[in-house]
Amino acid sequence: MPLVSMRQLLDEAAKGGYGVGAFNVNDMEQIQAIMAAAKETNSPVIIQASRGARAFAQDRFLFHLILAANELYPEIPIAMHQDHGNSFETCKSAIELGYTSVMMDGSLKEDGKTPSTFEENVAVTKKVVDFAHPRGVTVEGEIGVLGGVEDGHGAGGSGLEHITDPDQAVEFAERTGVDALAIAIGTSHGAYKFSKKPDGSVLKMDVLIAIHKRLPNTHLVMHGSSSVPKDLQDIINQYGGKLKETWGVPVEEIQLGIRNGVRKVNVDTDNRLAITGAIRKVLWTTPEKFDPRDYMKPAREAMQKVVATRMTQFGQAGHAGDYKPISIAQIAKGYADGSLTTQPLVAAR
Ligand SMILES: [Zn+2]
Numbered sequence: 001m002p003l004v005s006m007r008q009l010l011d012e013a014a015k016g017g018y019g020v021g022a023f024n025v026n027d028m029e030q031i032q033a034i035m036a037a038a039k040e041t042n043s044p045v046i047i048q049a050s051r052g053a054r055a056f057a058q059d060r061f062l063f064h065l066i067l068a069a070n071e072l073y074p075e076i077p078i079a080m081h082q083d084h085g086n087s088f089e090t091c092k093s094a095i096e097l098g099y100t101s102v103m104m105d106g107s108l109k110e111d112g113k114t115p116s117t118f119e120e121n122v123a124v125t126k127k128v129v130d131f132a133h134p135r136g137v138t139v140e141g142e143i144g145v146l147g148g149v150e151d152g153h154g155a156g157g158s159g160l161e162h163i164t165d166p167d168q169a170v171e172f173a174e175r176t177g178v179d180a181l182a183i184a185i186g187t188s189h190g191a192y193k194f195s196k197k198p199d200g201s202v203l204k205m206d207v208l209i210a211i212h213k214r215l216p217n218t219h220l221v222m223h224g225s226s227s228v229p230k231d232l233q234d235i236i237n238q239y240g241g242k243l244k245e246t247w248g249v250p251v252e253e254i255q256l257g258i259r260n261g262v263r264k265v266n267v268d269t270d271n272r273l274a275i276t277g278a279i280r281k282v283l284w285t286t287p288e289k290f291d292p293r294d295y296m297k298p299a300r301e302a303m304q305k306v307v308a309t310r311m312t313q314f315g316q317a318g319h320a321g322d323y324k325p326i327s328i329a330q331i332a333k334g335y336a337d338g339s340l341t342t343q344p345l346v347a348a349r
Contacts (some may be wrong), residue, residue: 005331006079006101006138007179007340009044010219010263012323018315019258021045022081022221023307024268026053028065029300032329033271035069036300037307038076041317046101046264048081049089051112056225063097067308076320083266084153084295086112091128091139100328101138103182104128105153107145107162112153115145116167125176126272133177133335136328140264143172144184147193150268154189166210170344175217179342180219183211187224187249191269194247203253205260212261217342219263225249226269233304235277239284251313258314265314271303278302 013020025031025047037121038045049062049068057065060297066080079099082094086111091102106121108114116124116228132139144164145155155162164183173181185204187193194202212220230249236243287294311317326334334340 002325002327003098003100004044004077004325005328006046006081006140006264007331009046009077009079009344010138010180010328012319013043014219014317015264015323016319017259017272018319019262019265020046021307021310021314022048022083022264022266023271024048024050024053024083024266025062026056027128029296030271030275031065031069031302033300033303034307034348035073035076037304037311038320039073040304040308041311042320043311043316044077045319046081048083048266050083050151051086051268052153053083059093059097060095060140062229064168073141077323077325081138081140084112084151085128086110086153088124088127088131092131093135095132099137101140102128102132103140103142105142105182107142107184108153108155109337112177113154113155115162118172122172122175125172125178127311129177132283134332136171136332136335138179139176140180140182140221141172141176141178141225142182143169146182146184147188148190148224153249157225163204163298164211166177166207166214169211170214173215174344175341177342178218179340180221181211181215182221183208184222185222187222187226191226191228191243191273192246193224193228193249195245198250198253203257205253206258208257208262209277210262214344215342216261220257220261221266222249222254222257222262223266223325225254225265226267227251227254228269228273232277236273239277239280241276253341255313265310267310270306270310274302274306275299296320298339
């Protein structure tokens with residue numbers, strides 16, 4: 001099976017009423033963990049790489065690892081996605097490398113830190129859409145600004161400072177033609193999302209619902225959606241780590257989002273915690289060990305467990321074989337003839 005367009009994967013998720021986890025990768029073991037979890041749960045997958053990951057792993061290594069995943073698991077649809085592209089050039093390079101989806105995060109300027117203006121965001125995102133769609137590549141945009149920083153990317157601060165305005169979201173989607181839209185509803189990147197236990201009203205679900213009603217064909221994306229489970233934090237701290245107490249986004253909140261148009265859920269922190277906890281445990285309890293496989297294997301298994309759990313919770317489990325992949329060339333035709341339009345509902349304007 002060739003790499004699949006993320007648009008197709010999310011369109012299918014919308015039909016089936018489920019969400020798809022988008023898991024970040026930097027190395028071979030993380031890709032193996034995701035694929036093993038996908039096989040275990042029979043799930044379609046989105047594998048995503050940030051700019052930091054592309055620099056760390058080197059583009060060619062990373063891309064060939066994805067091809068290997070594709071070769072070894074032909075029954076699993078895989079979309080390869082650029083996470084948080086900071087510029088047209090970053091997205092263009094991912095598309096030229098063979099990624100089937102890119103995020104142009106124009107909510108921030110090219111430095112990945114300073115919030116941009118609405119017009120700047122529209123202009124750069126539209127430019128990426130105009131380059132990507134004729135090539136059959138999916139585009140995710142972002143409107144509003146998330147809290148926190150991850151991989152050096154982010155405006156910092158709390159997730160409640162720049163909540164997405166539904167009117168702006170609709171105008172943004174209409175003017176850019178993005179396939180998927182990341183919205184800011186109170187989530188933050190990184191491990192330290194909330195400093196007290198979330199009470200079930202941590203996310204601005206009314207904003208999400210308002211946007212979904214008017215943009216039913218634009219797939220909504222939740223970033224910063226790790227749940228930061230206490231048991232994973234505890235393993236790290238039990239074996240010499242020093243994490244401060246923190247809370248993530250409860251899975252029930254994500255599931256509420258999925259019932260209201262969220263089709264892509266970004267998860268990175270939970271996997272980082274699982275890997276680090278597993279490695280710490282081995283090094284702390286058996287300090288005589290020095291073969292990297294002695295700790296990389298449990299680390300990979302710990303990540304697989306988290307990913308498989310999320311795939312089941314998001315509802316994508318069992319759906320890998322629901323559909324045949326449409327070729328990227330066919331997807332490009334769909335954009336050209338208007339059958340893949342994401343324009344807002346006229347009645348809702
Ligand atoms: Zn993000």
